[in-house]
Amino acid sequence: MNIAVVGGGVRCRELIKIIKNHTFREISPQIIGVADINENAPGFILARENGLFVTRDYNDFFNRNDIDLIIELTGNMKIYNDILKKKERNVRAIASKTARLFWEISRISDKQKQTTERLQETKKLYKTAVNELIQEDVLVISSDYRVVDANDTLLKKLGLRRDEAIGHFCYEITHHKDRPCSGEDHPCPLFQTLSNKESFQTTHTHLDKNGNKIYYSISTYPIFDNDTVTGAIEISRDITKDxxxxxxxxxxxxxxxxxxxxxxxxxxxxxxxxxxxxxxxxxxxxxxxxxxxxxxxxxxxxxxxxxxxxxxxxxxxxxQSNPTKKENSINAIVAETILLTQKQAAFKDLVIEAHYAEGIPPVNVDKGQIQQAFINLIINAIEAAEPGGKISLTTHFSPLNCMVEIMVTDNGKGMTEEIIDKIFDPFFTDKKSGTGLGLAITHGIIEQHGGAIDVKSTPHEGSTFIIRFPVTKGDTHAAEPPHSDHR
Ligand SMILES: Nc1ncnc2c1ncn2[C@@H]1O[C@H](COP(=O)(O)OP(=O)(O)OP(=O)(O)O)[C@@H](O)[C@H]1O
Ligand SMILES: [Mg+2]
Incomplete structure (x- = not known):
């Protein structure tokens, strides 16, 4: 669409700029000429600079046959009426007032564009904040439990792409369940937030792939649309270490x-x-x-x-406070401890097996104390096992974190969660003649050596106590392999 403009003022200049810079979808307008009696009018100058046809007399437009539209921008009705009289029938004309109306409309949409741009920027900021700055897991959930968005931290943990998470039920992707979480130990925070229209905080306990407990602190914050809660933002954090x-x-x-x-x-x-x-x-x-x-x-x-x-x-x-530490072979300590406890085991018709890892570097420990700790564990295992049962001691070394691991496993009566929670408490015992100090002492000794003790147990199946020690710095030369087997 070829446009000729009568009146080369500021508006004409803006019009030239807009038409030049904007991409039109349905028509492709272009200004082909500007007329003004003032050759220094800004629109006139810009048109000339852009190589457009310029004239001091708008009547020149009527000699051309390539014009589709004449826009009158002087605001002078006489000129507009004159244009209407002289133009060919197929040429359209717009008066200054009509042009202004569209002008205003275009300004409104300009503002909208700015708002949209600002919204885009805010979205960009949100994405950066949620995905790169926030280390917690973030999930945006709609009121029907479907995932609207999830941040990169969470997606990475779940091993999902964003499109694999969005639209799915939150309990499906985070808990692999077919219905929302429920119960006292596992309340659904989204349900609470939707019903109470308030934020909610809870802790969920999960098991990792090795069966260790992981604790999650989960908070949900409602998303409002007027007065209705349309969903929630759920932020969860692994608080296991704490x-x-x-x-x-x-x-x-x-x-x-x-x-x-x-x-x-x-x-x-x-x-x-x-x-x-x-x-x-x-x-x-x-x-x-x-x-x-x-x-x-x-x-x-x-x-x-x-x-x-x-x-x-x-x-x-x-x-237990003063261990006298020396470099010792952990395999040798285990072997000696087995010798000391073998009689008691045999008395109950139990076999003690040993599996020694090779190449374990020496550990800096008080041999007597460590032996005491192992004896406590073995005696407990003997007491827990049924005649004919099996106890095994396994050593392991992981060079990556320089840790030595000793596992004492029995296939005895095992323990419930409630019992496990108490076993390291001094005086906790379920035995008639027990002091309940065995494990408390063991725990103390291991801690004194900078190690840690952990337990895994299933009622009626058995228990495994795992002790981990750091290998002293610089002691990375391998110790000799074990000298005996106690099968
Ligand atoms: N291997 C195991 N299998 C099942 N339960 C165990 C095992 N080891 C410990 N327990 C539980 O932990 C409790 C505390 O153990 P701990 O060694 O501290 O004391 P105790 O064995 O009862 O008494 P003491 O060591 O003085 O003989 C035991 O009474 C038992 O309930
Ligand atoms: Mg004991």
């Missing part, structure tokens, strides 16, 4: 207080216990074994001996 640290600190605190207490009390109790024991035995010397008092004194001595065992354990427990 929880484990907290648990370890609580355990340390418990152990420390029991240690302090026992150090003070154990000594005081030991002496009167010895007196009770010797007195009971002295009285027994004057009696015959079939005397009923002799029998009752047996109970006194048995129970006193039991108390002595507790006191000895308490003293061991209190003494």
């Amino acid at each position: 929880i484990n640290l907290q648990k370890a600190m609580m355990q340390q605190e418990k152990l420390a207080s029991v240690g302090r207490l026992s150090a003070g009390v154990a000594h005081e109790i030991n002496n009167p216990l010895t007196t009770i024991l010797t007195t009971a035995m002295l009285i027994q010397e004057d009696l015959t074994p079939d005397d009923p008092i002799y029998q009752e004194l047996n109970t006194v001595t048995d129970e006193t001996l039991r108390c002595r065992k507790i006191v000895t354990s308490l003293l061991n427990f209190a003494r």
